[in-house]
Amino acid sequence: MNPPAADPLAAGLLERLPLLARDALTGALPEPWRWWANSLLAILAIIFVFSSLFALLTLTERKVLARVQNRPGPNRAGLPLTRFRLGGLGQPLADGIKMLTKEDIVPRGADPVLHFLAPVVLLALSLLTFAVIPYGRLLVPVELEAGVLYFFAAGAATELALFMAGWASRNKYSLLAAMRALAQLISYELPLLLAVVPVVLLAGSLSTTGIVAAQAGWDLGFVPRWFILTPWGLASFLIFLTAALAESNRSPFDLPEAESELIAGHLTEYSGFKYALFFMAEYLGMTALAGLGVTLFLGGWRAPLPFLDFVPSYAWFGLKLLALLFVFIWIRATFPRLRIDQLTRLAWKFLVPLALLNLGTAALWALTAGWSPALQPLRWLGAAALVAGPFVLLGRGLTAGLRPRTYRFA
Amino acid sequence: MTALAAIALLTLAAAAIALALRDLIHSALLLIASWVGIAAFYLWAGAEFVAFAQVLIYVGAISMVVLFAVLLTRPPTGPATREPSGRAVPGFLAGGAVLGLLAGAVLSSPLPAGTGAAPAFGVRELGLKLLGPHAGALLATAALLTVALLGAVVLAAARGKEDAS
Amino acid sequence: MSPLQACLLFSSALFSLGLIAVLVRSNAILVLLGVELMLNAANLNFIAFWRYGPAPAEGHGVVFVVFALAVAAAEAAVGLALVIALHRHQRNVRLGEARRLRG
Numbered sequence: 001m002n003p004p005a006a007d008p009l010a011a012g013l014l015e016r017l018p019l020l021a022r023d024a025l026t027g028a029l030p031e032p033w034r035w036w037a038n039s040l041l042a043i044l045a046i047i048f049v050f051s052s053l054f055a056l057l058t059l060t061e062r063k064v065l066a067r068v069q070n071r072p073g074p075n076r077a078g079l080p081l082t083r084f085r086l087g088g089l090g091q092p093l094a095d096g097i098k099m100l101t102k103e104d105i106v107p108r109g110a111d112p113v114l115h116f117l118a119p120v121v122l123l124a125l126s127l128l129t130f131a132v133i134p135y136g137r138l139l140v141p142v143e144l145e146a147g148v149l150y151f152f153a154a155g156a157a158t159e160l161a162l163f164m165a166g167w168a169s170r171n172k173y174s175l176l177a178a179m180r181a182l183a184q185l186i187s188y189e190l191p192l193l194l195a196v197v198p199v200v201l202l203a204g205s206l207s208t209t210g211i212v213a214a215q216a217g218w219d220l221g222f223v224p225r226w227f228i229l230t231p232w233g234l235a236s237f238l239i240f241l242t243a244a245l246a247e248s249n250r251s252p253f254d255l256p257e258a259e260s261e262l263i264a265g266h267l268t269e270y271s272g273f274k275y276a277l278f279f280m281a282e283y284l285g286m287t288a289l290a291g292l293g294v295t296l297f298l299g300g301w302r303a304p305l306p307f308l309d310f311v312p313s314y315a316w317f318g319l320k321l322l323a324l325l326f327v328f329i330w331i332r333a334t335f336p337r338l339r340i341d342q343l344t345r346l347a348w349k350f351l352v353p354l355a356l357l358n359l360g361t362a363a364l365w366a367l368t369a370g371w372s373p374a375l376q377p378l379r380w381l382g383a384a385a386l387v388a389g390p391f392v393l394l395g396r397g398l399t400a401g402l403r404p405r406t407y408r409f410a
Numbered sequence: 411m412t413a414l415a416a417i418a419l420l421t422l423a424a425a426a427i428a429l430a431l432r433d434l435i436h437s438a439l440l441l442i443a444s445w446v447g448i449a450a451f452y453l454w455a456g457a458e459f460v461a462f463a464q465v466l467i468y469v470g471a472i473s474m475v476v477l478f479a480v481l482l483t484r485p486p487t488g489p490a491t492r493e494p495s496g497r498a499v500p501g502f503l504a505g506g507a508v509l510g511l512l513a514g515a516v517l518s519s520p521l522p523a524g525t526g527a528a529p530a531f532g533v534r535e536l537g538l539k540l541l542g543p544h545a546g547a548l549l550a551t552a553a554l555l556t557v558a559l560l561g562a563v564v565l566a567a568a569r570g571k572e573d574a575s
Numbered sequence: 576m577s578p579l580q581a582c583l584l585f586s587s588a589l590f591s592l593g594l595i596a597v598l599v600r601s602n603a604i605l606v607l608l609g610v611e612l613m614l615n616a617a618n619l620n621f622i623a624f625w626r627y628g629p630a631p632a633e634g635h636g637v638v639f640v641v642f643a644l645a646v647a648a649a650e651a652a653v654g655l656a657l658v659i660a661l662h663r664h665q666r667n668v669r670l671g672e673a674r675r676l677r678g
Contacts, residue, residue: 114439145533149462156470160442163477167435179481182474189470206533411578418585425589425612429596434604441608448615451585452640455626460640464618467644472611472651479604479655483662501598505591512587521579522627531625531634539638551645558649562656 014312018045019138042141046130054283055092061329063088068333102272107170110269114168119270119277122161126281128154129288134209136301136314147208148196151292152189155247158285159185162266165278169269177265180255180340184246187347188253192243194355195236198362199227199296208292212300222306226299231383232362235391237297239355241327244293246347248286250328252335255343290324291317298324350394361386413454421447434480442473459533582623590616603661603668607654614647 013020026037059074066073077094078085106115131154132147134140144150159182166178200206203214217225227233246253267278294300298320301313308316338346361383368379421444428440445468452461540548576584589612596609618640625636662668 144458146459146462149459149466153462153465153470156466159474160439160469163474164439175481179478182478186471186474411581414578414581414585418581418588422585422588422592425592429592429600429605429609429612434602437605437608441612444612445615448589448619451582451619452622455582455622457622457625457637457640460622460637460644463641463644467648471648475651475655476604476608479658482659483604483668497601498599501595504598505595508594509587509591512590513584516580516583516587517576521577521583522629531631531637535632535634536637536641539634540641544638544642547642551642555645555649558653562652565653565656566659 012310012312015137017312018136018314046141047127050127050130050284050287051280053287054280055096057283057287057325058095058279059088059091060326061332062091064326064329065333068330096276099273099276104272104274105269107269109170111168111170114164115269116274118161118165118168119274119281121164122158122281123277123284125154125157125161126284126288129285130291132208133288133291133295134212134300135317136312139301139314140209143209144207146206148200148206148211148292148296151208151288152193152196155285155288156189158281161281165270166266169266171269174266174268177268181249181266183340184249184253184255184343187344188243188246188351191239191347191351191355192247194352194359195240195243196296198232198236198359201359201362202227202232202366208295208300211296212302215299215302218306224299224302224304226297226302228297230365231380231387232358232365233297235354235358235361235387237293239351239358240293240297242351243347244286244289245328245331246343248289248328249282250286251332252337253343254337255340286328287321287325290321290328293324294320345398349398353394354390357390358387414451417447417450417454420444421451434484435477438473438476438480441476442469445469445473457531459536577627579623579627582626583620586616586619586623589613589619601669601671603658603670603673604655606670607651607658610654611647611651614643614650618643 022038022041026034026041029037063073073088074091075085075088077088077090079090080093106112129151131142132140132144132150162181162185163178166174166176166181169175199211203211205211205214215224215226219225223229228237267275270278294317301317303309303311303313303316364386365379365383368375371379424440424444424447428437428444431437431440446465449461449464449468452458452464593609593612593616596612597606600606600609621636621639621643623636625631625634628636658668661673665672
């Protein structure tokens with residue numbers, strides 16, 4: 001179960017390119033300083049890559065939403081001071097300049113220290129979660145034995161920042177939204193963790209590199225052994241995706257900041273750069289959760305087909321990450337927002353029982369790993385039935401009395 | 411040792427200020443800082459799993475319950491009431507006496523000097539211990555947590571007319 | 576002073592702080608947080624003795640802390656539920672006024 005010994009020389013030149021670049025920069029330094037310089041470089045690389053990804057993501061989201069709603073989206077801002085519009089590619093830059101130059105307003109009754117600390121803490125914590133994700137075969141910022149636990153420990157504290165923001169604003173809508181956010185985040189923390197436990201169980205490891213290593217190899221010579229391609233893994237992934245959407249306050253679970261009922265919730269009293277920090281932290285949190293999802297279920301940095309192995313692993317990770325982020329945006333464009341009672345009911349009555357049953361299915365899957373090839377179809381069918389059966393029955397039970405609403409006089 | 415001293419000072423300062431503050435929300439938030447300091451101590455001592463579990467449980471879960479309780483039980487208006495001063499002096503005396511007693515005992519008793527290296531007790535070993543010799547205790551803890559959850563719900567839920575006022 | 580003694584002094588100070596909070600403060604939530612701090616001080620001792628004790632490979636201290644953390648979570652949930660029930664009955668959470676059961 002241990003990760004295979006990463007032999008830098010066995011990997012191709014493209015694979016080693018980031019490490020070669022790093023060594024070219026820091027190779028001349030003596031040993032203790034070199035370690036510090038390498039760590040600093042990794043931190044800077046993460047901050048730079050994911051901040052620019054955040055900038056492009058905001059533009060992509062607006063563009064995709066616009067295309068779904070049959071309008072062009074932002075298309076004016078291009079290269080500054082020129083006539084090149086580049087299809088709106090300059091929009092993030094324009095947004096950034098606007099946010100930076102706006103007035104920073106702190107309400108008179110607000111708690112100034114907490115009001116300032118909330119966005120800072122939130123951004124710092126969402127950056128911390130990036131430390132344990134393996135971006136490539138050789139690109140793991142920090143190898144921790146309890147990497148998954150670290151991820152959730154760093155992620156759990158974001159709830160605190162939301163509460164601080166809501167409470168420090170001294171605004172009833174902000175506080176109301178903060179309480180809603182807490183209720184939502186606590187409710188969905190449970191299915192999120194329960195969806196991860198089967199992966200940890202089957203991989204036999206809490207470290208993210210160990211989990212990627214457990215998804216190595218091919219079935220039938222070309223089907224990757226990713227966890228999503230097993231019955232329990234698919235169920236876990238769907239639960240994880242739903243809970244991740246709720247954890248990152250994305251539509252259809254964006255109740256804490258529902259602009260139509262709570263005037264943007266805990267963000268009401270924030271303006272200028274602090275608002276931008278909140279915005280950034282939200283997108284970074286979403287990216288980190290998507291990265292964790294790729295690592296846990298989609299094989300991490302592994303290529304989808306054997307002959308595609310020559311492409312560097314970090315490119316595969318990036319592609320999968322972008323695909324998952326696109327799914328997040330797609331979901332936002334498609335589903336209407338849930339009501340708060342529907343939201344909590346979905347978590348406690350549907351996702352948590354399904355996740356618990358799925359844990360049992362995964363345990364059964366682990367127990368029957370030694371079955372002979374003749375019995376394998378039976379194993380697959382049994383596991384699939386254990387996943388699909390409760391889903392259908394529970395879904396039917398919960399929606400039994402509900403009909404599409406009919407409007408007689410409208 | 412320097413790291414330990416820094417962690418200890420920050421943790422103790424956060425806890426002391428937290429417990430002296432009038433504003434309960436500020437106390438709770440500062441106490442969370444001291445809980446993080448304790449997690450940093452665990453990390454310093456090489457107990458990685460326990461450190462992350464401490465952050466997950468205290469910062470992620472207990473702090474939320476505390477903040478909810480503070481908001482649900484806040485007095486509607488008016489300044490916070492003063493502490494009854496009669497208990498302060500005996501309380502500080504008792505606490506100081508306990509601290510003196512413990513410190514004296516720690517400094518005067520022969521303690522193992524300990525090895526410099528961090529012990530090799532990783533997540534895998536912890537898991538084997540938990541599910542091997544301590545499996546019964548683990549089950550009992552699971553039952554305790556379930557009962558505590560149900561008990562908390564029953565205690566905190568408003569019941570009928572009695573509480574309608 | 577050996578590292579173990581430093582750790583033990585740290586936890587003693589933390590325990591005394593919790594004790595003072597329990598004795599001096601009258602708000603039920605703060606009293607509960609003081610108890611929580613005392614529990615944390617005990618956990619610190621477990622980890623310190625595991626780290627510098629005779630048999631660290633056995634990991635008794637770590638196992639003990641894992642269980643203590645679970646029990647602490649249960650304690651906090653039930654304790655704060657009690658505080659909320661107290662608030663429902665007497666409209667405040669001052670422990671000095673919770674004398675309904677007094678004879």
